Amino acid sequence: MFSMKPCRVVLGEAARNVASGTSRFLMVAGFVSAALLITFFIDTSYAHQIQLDAAKFQRAGASIQTIRSDGNISPQTCTALNHGNLRAGALRVSDTKVTASALPASEIPTYTVTSSFITLLFPDNPPASSSGVFISQEVAIALGYTTGDLLVTTAGAASIGGVYSFPSDGRRSDLRYAVVVPSTSQEKFDECWAESWPNEQNLTQLLRSSETLHSDGSANSAEYSQVNSTLGQNFDGFRRFSARPTAALTVVAGLAALVFMIFLGLRRKLEIASLLHAGFRKPDLWAIAFTETLAAILSSLLIAAPIAAVASSYVGTISITPIEIFRNNFLVLSVCAIVGTSLPFLLVRENRLFQYFKDR
DSSP states (O other): OOOOHHHHHHHHHHHHHHHEEEEEHHHHHHHHHHHHHHHHHHHHHHHHHHHHHHHHHHHHTTTTEEEEEEEEOOOHHHHHTTTTTEEEEEEOOSSSOBTTTTTOOOOEEEEEGGGGGGHHHOOOSOOOOOSSSEEHHHHHHHHHHOOTTTETTTEEEEEEEEOOOOSSSBBBBBTTTOOEEEEEOOOEEEEEEEESOOOOOHHHHHHHTTTTOOSSSSSOOOOEESSSSOSSOOHHHHHHHTTTTTGGHHHHHHHHHHHHHHHOOOOOOOOHHHHHTTTTOOOHHHHHHOOOOOHHHHHHHHHHHHHEEEEEEOOSSSSSOOOHHHHHHHOOOOOOOOHHHHHHHHHOOGGGGGHHHHHH
16 A cells, blocks of 8 residues: 655645746746636637627617507507516607797607607616607707707697617618607507517517407407617527637637646656656655646636736626636636646656656
């Protein structure tokens, strides 16, 4: 039976090897640090791009699904769809158009909406109140108005509750130059809009429930669409993140660490065989090499972790946080480095000492 050398002996020998450069401590620490940071930055950059694409998808109105059935949409049912992360509201073309006193010869398209519809026009910062009227940026620019001003029309004046953005980025154009008037009217509307974000579900069935049926129970002819269909039907950020090609970099980096550590270990085969010949046992030598590698790995963590932490503050979350990406990469690299350190001890033989000496 063999017995391991005392821990202080192993630590002392490992410390001497680190100090003398025999263990290639700086080389290992530098390699692991570089591999950690390279894989982390590439992977999180790809994840960040998914976030930017998701934000673009929502800001462009592509996440809003609609049903159109003129005069057949129940405002109560459409409004009742609001719950959790689901927002919904009804819309119809107003019977009368607004004519601004500043432009008496030009009517402004006007829409009547339920109060909950306003949140769909202000996805980032919905107004605290839906009172007043809401105008598009194009109308605001043309008339020189802003939030809180009075919209003076030929029929009177109304307070402007907000100015919404509805740019020409692929979305439908009817609300681009328009006045939107919230109403509590119980009359039937023309459309129901709904948005669930993150874009996790198809809202067709829910939108269908807002349509009233014929007296015989049959459905009306309805049209289903998106406010902006140019960016695709939905945005599955979780699927895109799970299928990201950069995830393979963790495996590549792990294999590189494995090969690198085997290469460094085999370069010390003469030293290992000599120590075996001098009476050292393989478990003792492995324990020393393991301690050296562990010290290098921990040093690489001290180098890379602060840099990754700072970078993480600029990247949000898709399905896991950047810190979790870093942790996973670190674990894979550490395990592969330790395995790579161990394998040479299975290959080196004491009886080949003179062959190693001749081949050095």
